[in-house]
Amino acid sequence: MSTEVENCAKRRLAFQKTYSQEMGGWRKRSLIDDAKFETLANQEFEKRERKISNTEIAENDDVFAQNGGHPASPKPESVVITSYVIKLKEGLGSVARILKLFENTKTTLLHIESRQTRTKGRTFELFLECQGSKDTLASITNALHQHPVVQDGSVTVVGEKTPNKKELWFPRHISDLDKCTHLLTKFEPDLDYEHPGFADKEYRQRRKMIADIAFDYREGEPIPRIDYVQTEIDTWSHVYRQLKNLHPTHACSDYQQNFEMLERECGYSENNIPQLQDVSTFLKRKTGFQLRPVAGLLSPRDFLASLAFRVFQCTQYVRHGAKPDYSPEPDCVHELLGHVPMMADPTFAQFSQELGIVSLGAADADIEKIATLYWFTVEFGLCKENGEIRAYGAGTLSAYGELKHALSDKPKVLPFDPDVTSLQEYTDDDFQPVFFVIESFEEMMDKVRQFSSRIKRPYEVHYDPFTQCIQLLNSKGMLHQLARNLHSELDNLQRAIDRIHNVTIN
Incomplete structure (x- = not known):
């Protein structure tokens, strides 16, 4: 990406923060609302950028006229x-x-x-x-x-x-995620009077300390360990006990199997909050995903872009103990108990990465749709399993009340269809009123791939796991190289099929 594009991205993000304050904040509970806000902020940013540009042109015309020339009346060359x-x-x-x-x-x-x-x-x-x-x-x-x-x-x-004047910056290498730390919609306890920790000075100071650790983190460094205090462990224990009782009857089998592995290998237990570095090492071995500490809610673009590199941005702070069953924001209880077990599933990890890849360089309207798909799958998705409906979404699997509600007869349950799901309205007044159920993760992936193929971008992109880079597929040389690599993989696959076939015959 050019320096000009990156500088424009920085100005855009700085404006979004200011605009959020001008609008009285935009502290909703979902990635969907964040994406909608980002669209509104970007539209206002474009208007103000055009206004500034027009002002500069007028000022230049005035200076030119004062020096004996004439204002630049002809249109600039295309x-x-x-x-x-x-x-x-x-x-x-x-x-x-x-x-x-x-x-x-x-x-x-x-x-x-x-x-x-x-x-x-x-x-x-x-x-x-x-x-x-x-x-x-x-x-x-x-x-x-x-x-x-x-x-x-x-x-x-x-x-x-014609060059694309609205070219959007996005990370090209995993180290660029150091720039993807923009918190557009924060529920910081010292800013939101409705936050359970608003009046708790000690909690607020600890939250700031943990947030500073995330802000100082750089790609490639070991994730700093947090020495959790007893009040935080008590909150974790309360949620852990309640949810584990519901796992056999409410959670999908993949989640349960991976949760048991996390207990055996990563220190998951009622009285211990796992460290992100240990969990990240486990995930890296299972699916290639890794964790990265984050200070709070990220902008939708930053969050989705991280998934493209198989990186999940994860908080380290714990919700306030006054309301252990409720958190107005993601915390490590939500992410370690809700997201991580499913990230250890290869198919689900692939699905998450593909959502991230399709978001790179996408228009604001498409980001809204991708964020909505993420919300009703990764966060609140349901699946069919042996004739029964089970939960696989992190938002349900990390909240006792939401999990019981999701599998009751109260919400409306619809078949998953990306064209319908991506436009579903979201409300945060109470429990989720609408859920979407999938037949299988493979079917969900196929449907989302078809949906993604209709998203218009000036280029296709490819993730290279060896260099951890995003490659633009916009040259013949790049396409030939990728084709050669795929051909080699297909040859290897064919040899394996032939070998199995020969063993079966013999």
Whole structure:
């Protein structure tokens, strides 16, 4: 991403925080409401950016007029990106002569690539991608056709497009998650008078201490350990006992199996709050997911983007003991008891990552839909199991009252359909009034993949687990490399199938 795009992203996020205060806060309970707020804030940000830009143009016109000139009445030249394929009859030394055409022009060379060509009489083929005014690039095109190292008919314009002025920054490497720590909707106890810890000065100070640990954390560091005090352990114990009694009758089998493993391997117990580093190591071994400490509720884009790298942002603080069965925000009780057991399931982990990947660079309206899908699956999803309905969503599995309500006859239960689910309205006045039930995780993944394929983006992206990078699939070279890797994997798979088939026959 360019520095200009990243700087714009920083200005946008700073504005969102200010706008939240101007609007009296936007402290809702769901990722859906956060996404809707972000859409409104982005729209207002665009309006104010345009207003600032227009003001700057007017001021420049005034200065120009004061110096004896005239205001800039003509419209600015339209900027385009043009791509060329140029066949050269000389060696690579002629490339320098071609590039001289771009000197002293307000043109940016975005990409240069050379390769040998099979065309008789020409030794190299040059690919150039340039950005500049339409008139300037038209002049360069004419000059290329007349250049002595290029013969007639050897210059091909393979594409022309308008640069995307609303290009959104998103993390490209897992270390970029250090920049994805924007808390747009906080329920901090010293700001929200409805928070159970609002009047508890000691609790507020401890929350700030734990939040500072998360803010100071950087990718690759061991997650700092928290020495939990007895009041926090008592709150954890209360929730732990209540929920575990409901597991056999309310939780899906995958959740129960993984929960038992967490008890054996990560210190999950009624009287012990597990440390994030231990749980993260466990998850990394099981599904490649890892935990990262976070200070509170993240912006939807930041949170979803983290999932693309198989990173789950997890709080370390514990809800206030005055209301152990209720928390106005995610806390480690919700995340360790609700989210982590399902993150240890390979299929569910893959589903979570794919939701994160499809969010990268998506428009605000699509972020709202993705956040809504996340809410009614990962947070409050139900599934069918042996003819019965069970819970797999973290919001239900970490709240005693919500879990009993979800499997009662009170809420409306609908079949999962991404086109319907992504538009479902959400209310936070009471327990969830609507739930969506899936037949299986595999079917849910297939449906969401079909839904995701209709989300329009200027590019497709791919996550490389070896480099922990997001790759833009916007060049032939990148596509060929990915195809070769997939071909190798398919060959390996075919050999395994053949071996099993031969063993079965013999």
